[in-house]
Structures are given as C-alpha cells and as structure tokens.
Amino acid sequence: MELYEMTAYEAATALQKKEVTSLDLTESVLKRISEVEDIIKGFITVFDNEKVLLQAQNIDKLLAEGKEMSPLAGIPMALKDNMCTRGVPTTCASKILKEYRPPYDAHVAEKLQEAGTILVGKANMDEFAMGSSTENSSFYHTRNPWDISRVPGGSSGGSASLVAADEIFFSLGSDTGGSVRQPASLCGVVGLKPTYGLISRYGLIAFASSLDQIGPLTKDVRDCALVLDIIAGNDPRDSTSVPREKEKYAGYLGREVRGFKIGLPREYFEEGIEEPVRKVVMEAMAHCGQLGVEVEEVSMPNTLYALPCYYLVATAEASSNLARYDGIQYGFRAPEEDNLIALYRKTRNQGFGPEVKRRIMLGTYALSSGYYDAYYLKALKVRTLIRQDFERVFQDYDLIVTPTSPTTAFVRGEKINNPLTMYLSDIFTITANLAGVPAISIPCGLAGGLPVGLQVIGRPFDEGRMLQFCFTLEKLLGFKGLKPSIPAKGVLRDAS
Amino acid sequence: MPPEYEVVIGLETHVELLTESKIFCSCPNRFGEAPNTNVCPVCLGLPGSLPVFNKNALELALRAALALNCTISSYSKFDRKNYFYPDLPKAYQISQYDKPLARDGYLDLVKDGRLVRTVRIERLHLEEDAGKLLHSSEEARSYVDYNRCGVPLVEIVTAPDLRSPEEAHLFLELLRKVLLYTGVSDCKMEEGSLRCDANISLRLAGSDTLGRKVEIKNMNSFKAVQRGLEYEVNRQEEILKAGGQVAMETRRWNEERGITVEMRGKEEEHDYRYFPEPDLPPIVLNEDFIGEIRSKLPELPVQRCFRLIEEYGLSPYQAEIITSSKNLADYFEETLEHYPQPQKVTNWLIGDVLGLLNSMGKEINQVTFTPVHLSGLLKLLDTGTLSGRLAKEVLEESFLTGKHPEEVVQEKGLAQISDEQKLLPVIDDVLKENSNAVSDYARGNKKTIGFLVGQVMQRTRGQANPQLVTELLKKQLDRVEYG
Structure with missing residues (x-):
C-alpha cells in the first residue's frame, strides 16, 4: 500500500509512531500528483515542490523535538482556491482574479498552518463557487476519478476529486448550496457543511455571505472530525461566527447511537431522484434497525420552494459581493483609458464567465427597485418557512437523512448548456444552507459503478452527534476501501 | 401683485x-x-x-x-x-x-x-x-x-x-x-x-x-x-x-x-x-x-445658555459667547467656584482672555491658564494688589508662562504700591518738580490733579495705587492751598 492511500488519521498515527515522516507522506502525495494530476486536474496551483518538502521537514524537526502539535501535524492538504493565502495566487477560478495574490491568510488557512498541516496547493472550482460540475472554472475542467468522462460535481470539484484520487489527504471546500456535499457525493468522499457560523468566513472570498460556509472534504468520517477540530471555533474577525465553547468532535466517534430518531423527508425521495440512487440510500438506511436507530418518514412541505428561494437570495448577495471586481484596485482590468463606465463594462464582460454573469444579472434584477418585494423579500419569507420546516422536524427527530444529490456523477457537457437542469443537481442540499443547519454527505454505496452520497442533516451545532452517527453507519456500509481506478495518462486523449 | x-x-x-x-x-x-x-x-x-x-x-x-x-x-x-x-x-x-x-x-x-x-x-x-x-x-x-x-x-x-x-x-x-x-x-x-x-x-x-x-x-x-x-x-x-x-x-x-x-x-x-x-x-x-449613554451626555449648549442667563444674570449675548464651546462654559463655571462674581468673570473671559486666545490661535483647554489662575487674578484686583492695567500685564505673563498671577506679581515686583510711606516721597518730588501745575490747582483748576497722578504713576512704573495717589495728592495740594 502506498502512503498516499492512507486516511489522514492513519497517516498521522504512523507519523506519531515514527513509522513515517511528514517528508515521506509529502513525497508520496507529490509523487501521486505527478502521476495522476494531468488526468484529474483538481489543482489550479501546486506549490513549488521544494518549498512544500521543506515545510514537511520543518514539521518533522518540530515533532522530533517533541513539540506538542495537532493530531494532523505534518499531513499534506489542499484548499479550495477561494480561500485567501498570503502572497499566493487565489483566483476563484476566474479570469478576473487570475493574477491576484492576497496580502493576508484566511482564518482557516491560519488555523491549518498553526496545526502544522502542509499546504500543497489550491484546488480547482467553479468560477466564484457558482456551479455544480466545476465546468465553470475559467481555466480547465476537473475530472471525476471514478470515471474521467464525468464531472466531479461542484463547486468544490477540485477539492473532492483530489481527495478521491489520493492526491491529497484532505481538503477544504466551501458550500453555499451544496458545493462541498454534492461533489463529495459524486466523488465518493466525506464532505461536511457545518452550521452557519461555526467556521470563520474571514478570508473566504464571498459568493453569498448568508449561505457560505467552509467545510472539510475527507476520506472518511474520522478525518472529517479531526479537520473540524482544527478549523471550527469563534473568530472575532467574522461577525457571523458564533461565540461558543469549542467542542472536540473526534470525541464523539464510537459513541453509542442507539435511541437516535431519524426522519426521512418524503419530499427528498420523490421527484427528480434517479431510482438507483434512491435504492442505495434506502439500503444504507436499512442498517439503522440493527443499530437501534428509529427511522420514520416525515414531511417538509416547503422544500418545493427551496430552489427558487435559493436562486434569489444567493444571486442577490452575489451581485453585490462580486461588484468589487471592477478593474480599479486589483485583478484583471480591460484595456480602456478614457471612459470609466466603459472600463467597468469591458472589465466585467471580459473578466467573468457566463454563469457568473447570469447570476449577477439575476441578483441585480431581484434587488432592483420595483422588484425587490416580489423577489428578494418574498424569498426571505420563504427562507423563514424552510427554516421552520427544519425546526419542526427537529422537535421530534435527532437527524434528518436524505440523498445528497438526485443523481450520480453526470457526463461532462451533459448539463452545462442547461442551467436549470444543472441547478436541480443541488436540490437536496440547498435547504441546509437556507436554514443554516449542518449537513454532511458520506458515501453509502455505488450505483452503476459510481458513488452515491447519503446526506445527514442535524440541528444547529449538532455536528458532534451527526459525526457520531455517520461514523457508526460508515462501518456497516462497506464503501470504505473502495477506490476508483484512474486510467494511465495515455488514455487521456481518448477520454476527453 | x-x-x-x-x-x-x-x-x-x-x-x-x-x-x-x-x-x-x-x-x-x-x-x-x-x-x-x-x-x-x-x-x-x-x-x-x-x-x-x-x-x-x-x-x-x-x-x-x-x-x-x-x-x-x-x-x-x-x-x-x-x-x-x-x-x-x-x-x-x-x-x-x-x-x-x-x-x-x-x-x-x-x-x-x-x-x-x-x-x-x-x-x-x-x-x-x-x-x-x-x-x-x-x-x-x-x-x-x-x-x-x-x-x-x-x-x-x-x-x-x-x-x-x-x-x-x-x-x-x-x-x-x-x-x-x-x-x-x-x-x-x-x-x-x-x-x-x-x-x-x-x-x-x-x-x-x-x-x-x-x-x-x-x-x-x-x-x-x-x-x-x-x-x-x-x-x-x-x-x-x-x-x-x-x-x-x-x-x-x-x-x-x-x-x-x-x-x-x-x-x-x-x-x-x-x-x-x-x-x-x-x-x-x-x-x-x-x-447609560444618556446619563453620560453633558448639558447641551442651548440649555446651558438659558441656564447661564437665568442663574448668573448674563445677557443673551454674553451667554451665547460663553457657551460657544463646552470648554469655555466649563471654564466659566469653574472660575465661579473660586470667585463667585459672574459679571466680572464674564467681562474678563469675553474680553481679555478670549482676545489672548484668538491672538494665540488656541482654545481655552489648550492653555495652562486655569480657572484657578483667573480667579486668583481677579482676587488680586479686588484686594488692590493689582490695578486694572497691571492685571492685564500679569494676565499676559501668566498666559505665556503658566505661572500663577501671584507668582508673576512677586517675581516681577508688579504689585500695586498702596503704602503711603512709599508713595509720599514720590508725591513730594512730583509736586516740587511741577510747581506750575501746583499753582494752577491752587488757582482752582482742579483738573490738573489728573496730570499729577499720571506723573506719580510714571515714576512708579504704573504700580502706584491710583486711588490712593489721588487721595494723597489732594491732601498735599490742599495743604499747600491753605497752608
């Protein structure tokens, strides 16, 4: 077994037992990257190998000196390219930020650095996190390691595919409407969107501020808890970050789940879902009986309105968040000397891709005078109703389980020209963002040789018990150990 | 129309x-x-x-x-x-x-x-x-x-x-x-x-x-x-x-x-x-x-202006100037704590003090001349230690140096001379040297006394108490007249 095949926890354990060094682990993933990255294309930037290895050596030195470090010290990882890294390109996969190097580190980047993890590179994504297939990257498409003709999902498609392809032990993504969970589902990895406010957004380049949340993408549930332990916690630089006592999520793993009550919302199993996906999820849930977990059907009637609600709230905020890319202070500027308005127009027209423009226009329209009440304000009201749906179910149930995505990974090009079909890909994930509740996707089986994700949604700040349940279920599912087989470089031409 | x-x-x-x-x-x-x-x-x-x-x-x-x-x-x-x-x-x-x-x-x-x-x-x-x-x-x-x-x-x-x-x-x-x-x-x-x-x-x-x-x-x-x-x-x-x-x-x-x-x-x-x-x-x-925020608010200018009119009998004009800044109004009222004569304090503040501040381009809180200094100065005036003219001189000095008016008076020897024994020799000299004026007075031109007072003031570099000088001069002249 190659070192890169290990989970972060396995690698960290080996490191602590001094069976391997951080240098070994880092060399291993760099080797893996050199083998498969040309096919997967999950990175936008891979840092200079020498520097990365030097970092690993430095951690080895500190560990050898007996310095107290986090459980994941010395473990190589990647960040989605919408998280600021000081002096290092942070592009949001957009032409408009292609040359942009932030002068500061995102909160999560700081936390991971303090923890001694090794940042290897920045992951590909849909431009400004808008999309469900990573086909909206301005640079190139990322491929799904399970079938390179298929998309890895999005928008954190790079982060998910890198973990699935063993190019990295774990990564961070961001989730505005499913952008961590849906690619996790399509790539067969674990992806968590925490409660809104659990992780600081400071340094996360905003798409829709009231929905955005950073989350880990990992090889299994334990790794997810370990990463969450590092990045969760209050940050005074983010006013929406919630001040509360820091929990130890890894401490929940292995605890008894008997007596948990789970609701299966009818609305998530009816329309739009592919039958094989539904079947795999239901089979996974069949294990609950032996765990002593009660499962009942529930109803969340406002789910129906989630998609339109989401596309009004998210685009409205995006239209404002992305207004700053105007060619004045930083980033791409179209050549235009004479006229300010023309400078704005040309810069934004040439700098943004079609999906970003579509959403900016949609959001601008929704906020315009005369339409605000009918669209934006109404969407806010629907958002409240959706939140109430969750509150009601959570009065009686500990967790909600749904499929993560209505389909398995789809073929590249299949949906890119039909935005509405593409938007439906997030239909089961956006409600958690609208309600601000935590949700996790774990792989629960294969359908047609492709991974299927099972989504577990919890009460606000109940990540601990969600992980507790997922950790137990994961053991019974038998997905663990399944790995995609990535074709050799030679086949690339035929496949693409 | x-x-x-x-x-x-x-x-x-x-x-x-x-x-x-x-x-x-x-x-x-x-x-x-x-x-x-x-x-x-x-x-x-x-x-x-x-x-x-x-x-x-x-x-x-x-x-x-x-x-x-x-x-x-x-x-x-x-x-x-x-x-x-x-x-x-x-x-x-x-x-x-x-x-x-x-x-x-x-x-x-x-x-x-x-x-x-x-x-x-x-x-x-x-x-x-x-x-x-x-x-x-x-x-x-x-x-x-x-x-x-x-x-x-x-x-x-x-x-x-x-x-x-x-x-x-x-x-x-x-x-x-x-x-x-x-x-x-x-x-x-x-x-x-x-x-x-x-x-x-x-x-x-x-x-x-x-x-x-x-x-x-x-x-x-x-x-x-x-x-x-x-x-x-x-x-x-x-x-x-x-x-x-x-x-x-x-x-x-x-x-x-x-x-x-x-x-x-x-x-x-x-x-x-x-x-x-x-x-x-x-x-x-x-x-x-x-x-809590409300309780920390100071008295506002309009209210304070009305109160100064009512409480201290200032004219609206005076009150408006005194309340033109909070610092000045605070200064005014603090001075009154040491020297409770509103009109005198007002006149000095509005006149000489503001004049000096303007010429220095400063605000009242930017100088070391405190309400204690001003009240001290006014007390020196009251006791007759300083004449009005000397007081202005002391004020300026005190403003520039931050020294207390009494200190200025002592250092510069600026105190008003109200000691008859010190004044009489000077008066005698003046009378001797201005016999014309003395005879004018004797002839009934009483105004001449002003000239003679001026002469005494000059010789004492302005420190003589002018009221006392006038009194003593009259006494001497009358003695000349009748004696």
Whole structure:
C-alpha cells in the first residue's frame, strides 16, 4: 500500500509512531500528483515542490523535538482556491482574479498552518463557487476519478476529486448550496457543511455571505472530525461566527447511537431522484434497525420552494459581493483609458464567465427597485418557512437523512448548456444552507459503478452527534476501501 | 401683485465620528496621512475580508441621536447601498436604509436667547465613508486615496423645516455646537468631517404642498451653504415668476463662480438596490444601554445658555459667547467656584482672555491658564494688589508662562504700591518738580490733579495705587492751598 492511500488519521498515527515522516507522506502525495494530476486536474496551483518538502521537514524537526502539535501535524492538504493565502495566487477560478495574490491568510488557512498541516496547493472550482460540475472554472475542467468522462460535481470539484484520487489527504471546500456535499457525493468522499457560523468566513472570498460556509472534504468520517477540530471555533474577525465553547468532535466517534430518531423527508425521495440512487440510500438506511436507530418518514412541505428561494437570495448577495471586481484596485482590468463606465463594462464582460454573469444579472434584477418585494423579500419569507420546516422536524427527530444529490456523477457537457437542469443537481442540499443547519454527505454505496452520497442533516451545532452517527453507519456500509481506478495518462486523449 | 414665495429647505449632514479606529476595521481614524497608508484588507474591500462593527462608533452615534432628541430604535440594521465608483472599493457602501439607528428628533434654533424655530430631525443613521479621488490635470488621469474608506459617519437628515438660507446656516452652527459638546465629532468642514447637502424648493406663501426640489452638493463651508442656497432661492424664484417649472435635479455649488450648476437629472438617479448587509448582525439595543449613554451626555449648549442667563444674570449675548464651546462654559463655571462674581468673570473671559486666545490661535483647554489662575487674578484686583492695567500685564505673563498671577506679581515686583510711606516721597518730588501745575490747582483748576497722578504713576512704573495717589495728592495740594 502506498502512503498516499492512507486516511489522514492513519497517516498521522504512523507519523506519531515514527513509522513515517511528514517528508515521506509529502513525497508520496507529490509523487501521486505527478502521476495522476494531468488526468484529474483538481489543482489550479501546486506549490513549488521544494518549498512544500521543506515545510514537511520543518514539521518533522518540530515533532522530533517533541513539540506538542495537532493530531494532523505534518499531513499534506489542499484548499479550495477561494480561500485567501498570503502572497499566493487565489483566483476563484476566474479570469478576473487570475493574477491576484492576497496580502493576508484566511482564518482557516491560519488555523491549518498553526496545526502544522502542509499546504500543497489550491484546488480547482467553479468560477466564484457558482456551479455544480466545476465546468465553470475559467481555466480547465476537473475530472471525476471514478470515471474521467464525468464531472466531479461542484463547486468544490477540485477539492473532492483530489481527495478521491489520493492526491491529497484532505481538503477544504466551501458550500453555499451544496458545493462541498454534492461533489463529495459524486466523488465518493466525506464532505461536511457545518452550521452557519461555526467556521470563520474571514478570508473566504464571498459568493453569498448568508449561505457560505467552509467545510472539510475527507476520506472518511474520522478525518472529517479531526479537520473540524482544527478549523471550527469563534473568530472575532467574522461577525457571523458564533461565540461558543469549542467542542472536540473526534470525541464523539464510537459513541453509542442507539435511541437516535431519524426522519426521512418524503419530499427528498420523490421527484427528480434517479431510482438507483434512491435504492442505495434506502439500503444504507436499512442498517439503522440493527443499530437501534428509529427511522420514520416525515414531511417538509416547503422544500418545493427551496430552489427558487435559493436562486434569489444567493444571486442577490452575489451581485453585490462580486461588484468589487471592477478593474480599479486589483485583478484583471480591460484595456480602456478614457471612459470609466466603459472600463467597468469591458472589465466585467471580459473578466467573468457566463454563469457568473447570469447570476449577477439575476441578483441585480431581484434587488432592483420595483422588484425587490416580489423577489428578494418574498424569498426571505420563504427562507423563514424552510427554516421552520427544519425546526419542526427537529422537535421530534435527532437527524434528518436524505440523498445528497438526485443523481450520480453526470457526463461532462451533459448539463452545462442547461442551467436549470444543472441547478436541480443541488436540490437536496440547498435547504441546509437556507436554514443554516449542518449537513454532511458520506458515501453509502455505488450505483452503476459510481458513488452515491447519503446526506445527514442535524440541528444547529449538532455536528458532534451527526459525526457520531455517520461514523457508526460508515462501518456497516462497506464503501470504505473502495477506490476508483484512474486510467494511465495515455488514455487521456481518448477520454476527453 | 407679484406672488410671494416661501423657501423650504431640508439638510442632509454627514458627520465623521471621533472614534479611535474606523467603523469596520482597526485602522486608526486619522486625517491627513500619506495616500493609501492608513488601510487594511477590510477597508480596502479586498476579497474575503469582513466588517466588524466598532462599538465606539455606536456609542458616539447614540450620543448624537440623544442630543438631537431622537427616538432610538431598539432594532436597527445595516444595509448595503450598491453603486460603482472608484472611491468605493467594495462597490457598495455599508449604510442603514429602512431601519436607521434613530428617528424623529429635533433641534431648537435659538438666536439671541429667543427660539427661532424647531427643526425636526427625520433620521440619523450610521455608515462608512468612501475614499477620495485625486485628479491630476497634467496627466489627465485620476488617482484614488482609500485612507478615508471606513471612517465612521452619521448622516443626519432634517425635515423640510428650514425657511431661509440664514436659518440653514444657523442650524449648522447649532448642530456643530451640539456635536462638539457631546464629543461626537470635531466638525471641521475644511477637513470634511462635517459635510452638508441641501434640498431646496419654493412654494407660494400659504401653500402647504411642497414645490419641486433641487438638491445642492459641494458646499464646503457654512458660508457656502448659505450662499449656495441664496443663489438657488433667486434662481428658482426667477424661473417661477417667469411661469416656468423648476427641474428636479442635483446641482453642484461652484464656489469660485458663486453659482450652482446642473450635475445630474432625476432620470439619471441611481437605483442603489439596498438590501440587508449579511456580514453584520442587526443592532439590538436595550433601554439600560441607551440610558447609560444618556446619563453620560453633558448639558447641551442651548440649555446651558438659558441656564447661564437665568442663574448668573448674563445677557443673551454674553451667554451665547460663553457657551460657544463646552470648554469655555466649563471654564466659566469653574472660575465661579473660586470667585463667585459672574459679571466680572464674564467681562474678563469675553474680553481679555478670549482676545489672548484668538491672538494665540488656541482654545481655552489648550492653555495652562486655569480657572484657578483667573480667579486668583481677579482676587488680586479686588484686594488692590493689582490695578486694572497691571492685571492685564500679569494676565499676559501668566498666559505665556503658566505661572500663577501671584507668582508673576512677586517675581516681577508688579504689585500695586498702596503704602503711603512709599508713595509720599514720590508725591513730594512730583509736586516740587511741577510747581506750575501746583499753582494752577491752587488757582482752582482742579483738573490738573489728573496730570499729577499720571506723573506719580510714571515714576512708579504704573504700580502706584491710583486711588490712593489721588487721595494723597489732594491732601498735599490742599495743604499747600491753605497752608
């Protein structure tokens, strides 16, 4: 077994037992990257190998000196390219930020650095996190390691595919409407969107501020808890970050789940879902009986309105968040000397891709005078109703389980020209963002040789018990150990 | 008979708050730094940065709101005002739209101790300032200085209650005084820490509907506000008298030419697409907190002015000058604690003390001449140690050196000579040397005594007690006359 095949926890354990060094682990993933990255294309930037290895050596030195470090010290990882890294390109996969190097580190980047993890590179994504297939990257498409003709999902498609392809032990993504969970589902990895406010957004380049949340993408549930332990916690630089006592999520793993009550919302199993996906999820849930977990059907009637609600709230905020890319202070500027308005127009027209423009226009329209009440304000009201749906179910149930995505990974090009079909890909994930509740996707089986994700949604700040349940279920599912087989470089031409 | 028009004016004032740091980041709130040196990712609006609300800005805004008799909203929130301009790095300004911090206040316009008008304050809200564009005429290009980005502002909007350009001027003066008293702002129009736009319309006298209004911008002093409005009154009156209609538009005051010029018409107005700022929680205030801020408010200028008139018998004119700044009024009342004679203190403060301050270009709190010094000086006058003229000399010296008046008197030997034994020899000398004057006096020209007193004063370098000298001289002269 190659070192890169290990989970972060396995690698960290080996490191602590001094069976391997951080240098070994880092060399291993760099080797893996050199083998498969040309096919997967999950990175936008891979840092200079020498520097990365030097970092690993430095951690080895500190560990050898007996310095107290986090459980994941010395473990190589990647960040989605919408998280600021000081002096290092942070592009949001957009032409408009292609040359942009932030002068500061995102909160999560700081936390991971303090923890001694090794940042290897920045992951590909849909431009400004808008999309469900990573086909909206301005640079190139990322491929799904399970079938390179298929998309890895999005928008954190790079982060998910890198973990699935063993190019990295774990990564961070961001989730505005499913952008961590849906690619996790399509790539067969674990992806968590925490409660809104659990992780600081400071340094996360905003798409829709009231929905955005950073989350880990990992090889299994334990790794997810370990990463969450590092990045969760209050940050005074983010006013929406919630001040509360820091929990130890890894401490929940292995605890008894008997007596948990789970609701299966009818609305998530009816329309739009592919039958094989539904079947795999239901089979996974069949294990609950032996765990002593009660499962009942529930109803969340406002789910129906989630998609339109989401596309009004998210685009409205995006239209404002992305207004700053105007060619004045930083980033791409179209050549235009004479006229300010023309400078704005040309810069934004040439700098943004079609999906970003579509959403900016949609959001601008929704906020315009005369339409605000009918669209934006109404969407806010629907958002409240959706939140109430969750509150009601959570009065009686500990967790909600749904499929993560209505389909398995789809073929590249299949949906890119039909935005509405593409938007439906997030239909089961956006409600958690609208309600601000935590949700996790774990792989629960294969359908047609492709991974299927099972989504577990919890009460606000109940990540601990969600992980507790997922950790137990994961053991019974038998997905663990399944790995995609990535074709050799030679086949690339035929496949693409 | 030609129609009579009534002028209707409302003001929108932007006031920079005197906080240590900016409203949403920890950059210092300072004026006059080299361009783009007082900035950080947050006030530059860099991707990924987030605002954190400065509680000190809230406190100052609340002080202003309470001083303007506003109702404080227990729930208010920030909104984004979206528009593109190079001095606005996020392309939106964090402001407050439909739920401002405070509403429904008023400011009493008082002049010469008389209430001229009560001007309603419609709203007061918090927002961040934008940067500044610097235009280079030589290069035909513009530069942006982001230093001012994120400086905390309150916008204060009046109802259309002002009825003349003079009233607008008076309103701004009084508003400035209130904000200075409460420590909300330094209100320096020349540094842009107080800025004012005006809405003005005319209507037929007696009408209660509003006319078509024009907004005027770029008036950079109180005087400019009055002049701009005066120009606009005339311009609109001419249009209306000629049977025309005033265009709803924004006009810019041109200081050099003394006119307003069209900036943009109504149809070019922005749709700011306001929506709630998702990066900041709403501002929720309870009564206790508001009460705490209220309890820390000082007595406001108008109230204090009336109280000084009532309590100390000052004239409205005197009271207005004394209350022109909180420091001066504090100084006045503190002096009275040591020396409870309001008229004397007032006369010295308004006369010599303010005169010296003006010539030094300083404020009363910037000199070492304290109320203890002033009361000490006045006591020296009362005891006859100093004459009025000497007192002025001592005042100046004490002002410059910070020494107590008594110390100055001792050091310089400036004390008034009231000792007969010291004065008599001088008087004898003067009488001997001015026999002509003495005989004039004897012949009944009593006025000559003034000349002789002057001679004594000269010989004592002004230190002789003039009353005593006069008395002694009379005694001597009468003795000559009858003896």
